[in-house]
Every structure is written in C-alpha cells, then in structure tokens.
Amino acid sequence: MAIELRVFKAQSGLTWFKAAWKIFKAQPSTFIFMHLFIILVGLIPFVIPLLQIPAALATPFLIAGFYRAVLIKLQGEKIMLADILKPFTEKGTRLSLFRLGLYQMAVGILLALVSSALFEDALLILQENTQNPELVVEQFIAAIQPxxxxxxxxxxxxxxxxxxxxxxxxxxxxxxxxxxxxxxSLLSFWHNFAALGVFGGILSVLILISSLLSLIPLLIVMPISYIAFFIAYQAIFQLDEVNNTQNNDEPPSSHGQFDA
Incomplete structure (x- = not known):
C-alpha cells in the first residue's frame, strides 16, 4: 500500500518553525543536550576511526530518539536526555532502523566515490603541492569544473x-x-516543494546568521530545526491516524500531533 501524504502551501514552512519554537522553549536544555549528544556520536570516527561504521549505524536510532522525545513533549509529558536512546531497546523497529543505517552508509560511500572521480584533479593538487598554500588554493579552484x-x-x-x-x-x-x-520521502519534497523550500530557506538564513556569531546560536537553531522537521513530517504523513494501544517496547503513537 502506497504511503499517502498531504500537500501544504508555502507559509506552512514558517508555521512549522513557529510551532517548533513553542515546543523547544518548554524544555530547551534537554533538546540542546540531545543535539550535542548526536554531534558527539558523529565526531567519534574522527577520534576512533574503527568506530566509524557503528557511529554511522547509530545515527538513525538517535534521530528517532530525538523525534520520539518531541512526540512525548507534544503529549505534555516531561522528557530526559536518556529518551534519545530508547529506540535502541524497543522491539519491532530496531532491524528496520539498522537496515536504514546500512542504506544511508552505502549511498554515502557511493557519493564519496563519485566526488573523488569528479574532483580527482583538484584532490591531486592538494596532495602533491603543500609548499605554497596560496598557490595551492588557486590551482585547486581552477581545477574544479563548474x-x-x-x-x-x-x-x-x-x-x-x-x-x-x-x-x-x-x-x-x-x-x-x-x-x-x-x-x-522524495515525493513529499516534489509535492511540498514550496513549503519545504520556505523551511529550507529559513534554516539557511538562521545558519548564516549563526555563522556570523561564532556558531554558538546553532545550539538553539539546530534543535528547533529538528523539531520543526518532525512537525513537518506529522503534517505531511500522519493522516487522521487512529491511536493504538502501545506497550513499553513500542514507539509512542502519534497522539499529541501538532495541527499544521
């Protein structure tokens, strides 16, 4: 059965951010620490290269945990940093999240191979000439084909x-x-190009402003953007769903969904 979705106008991109701010300010420190935890896991491969694959496979679980926390907050309950780890212990979705991580990692490797092929000449310049940094930069830029x-x-x-x-x-x-x-996911962008385009434009402006302020505001901007994106997901995909009884080993239901 095909996954159904709804279509929204451009102003919905702003609406999702406004709703995200309301959720974020209810418990900002927890959302910030969750975001920092995701960043730390992403940095593990730079410190311990052998853990590159486990860190990559853990990412979908951590993102799911963040979204789960947002949903719990929408239901009016308090969240904790440990909630971001819940998907690792929940039955029924672990294998699918693991498979998703494998797919993402495989596509990421393909993109890395494609980039190496597209920018082979430029990369060779970086590897072969390290004596004159200014000259290297000029040659590197010149070697890149638009x-x-x-x-x-x-x-x-x-x-x-x-x-x-x-x-x-x-x-x-x-x-x-x-x-x-x-x-x-691709169809959602195709049909909601205006709304998601506005969403992306707002996020880009916020990131640009943060970059001018030593990137520190990103500690607030990025958690809000994650929350806003989950609200966008609910608006686009959660179509009049009936809440089912859940046990402790299952993800929470869509109860508490933001009405976009």
Whole structure:
C-alpha cells in the first residue's frame, strides 16, 4: 500500500518553525543536550576511526530518539536526555532502523566515490603541492569544473531528500520497505516543494546568521530545526491516524500531533 501524504502551501514552512519554537522553549536544555549528544556520536570516527561504521549505524536510532522525545513533549509529558536512546531497546523497529543505517552508509560511500572521480584533479593538487598554500588554493579552484560542482550538489540534494523523512517513516509508521520509504520521502519534497523550500530557506538564513556569531546560536537553531522537521513530517504523513494501544517496547503513537 502506497504511503499517502498531504500537500501544504508555502507559509506552512514558517508555521512549522513557529510551532517548533513553542515546543523547544518548554524544555530547551534537554533538546540542546540531545543535539550535542548526536554531534558527539558523529565526531567519534574522527577520534576512533574503527568506530566509524557503528557511529554511522547509530545515527538513525538517535534521530528517532530525538523525534520520539518531541512526540512525548507534544503529549505534555516531561522528557530526559536518556529518551534519545530508547529506540535502541524497543522491539519491532530496531532491524528496520539498522537496515536504514546500512542504506544511508552505502549511498554515502557511493557519493564519496563519485566526488573523488569528479574532483580527482583538484584532490591531486592538494596532495602533491603543500609548499605554497596560496598557490595551492588557486590551482585547486581552477581545477574544479563548474559542471562537476552542479552534478555533485544535485546528487547531494537528492540524497538528502531521499532520506529526509526516512527515519520517522520507519520508526513511527513501521515501514520495512526502504525503497518505498525513499520514494515517499522524495515525493513529499516534489509535492511540498514550496513549503519545504520556505523551511529550507529559513534554516539557511538562521545558519548564516549563526555563522556570523561564532556558531554558538546553532545550539538553539539546530534543535528547533529538528523539531520543526518532525512537525513537518506529522503534517505531511500522519493522516487522521487512529491511536493504538502501545506497550513499553513500542514507539509512542502519534497522539499529541501538532495541527499544521
């Protein structure tokens, strides 16, 4: 059965951010520490390269845990930092999240190979000439073909759209067919290009402003953007769902959904 979705107008992108701010300010420190925890896990491979694969496979679980915390907060309950780890212990979705992590990692490796092929000449310049940094930068820029940049940016954009809603679709809707999930995520961007475009534009402006302020505001901007993106997911995909009785080993239901 195909995954159904709703279509929203451009102003919804701003509405999702406004709703996210209301949720964030109810318990800001917990959301900030959750975001920092995700960052720390992402930095593990730079410190311990052998843990690169486990760290990559853990990412979908941590994102699901963050979204789970948002949903719990929407239900009016208090959240804790430990809530971000709940998906690791919940039955029914662990295998699907693990498989999703494998797919993301595989596509990431393919993108790395493509980038190496597209920018081979530029990368060789960086490796061979280290005596004159200014000359290296000039040669590096000159070696990059604009067409290759467009191709690579386009591939990155498709990758991000394909997996953007994958985690909540797998975790909350319990979808096991990863290709179906990827298709649904891509279609959501196709049909909601205006709303998600506004969302992306607002996020880009906030990141730009944060970069001018030593990036510290990102500790607030990024958790809010995660919350806003989950609200966007609820608005687009959670269509009049009936709440089911849950036990402690299952993800929470969609009760408490924000009305976009």
């Amino acid at each position: 067409a290759n940049v467009i191709i690579f940016v386009s591939l990155i954009a498709v990758y991000m759209m394909a997996f953007a809603f994958a985690v909540p679709l797998v975790y909350f809707k319990k979808k096991e067919a990863i290709f179906e999930v990827i298709k649904a």
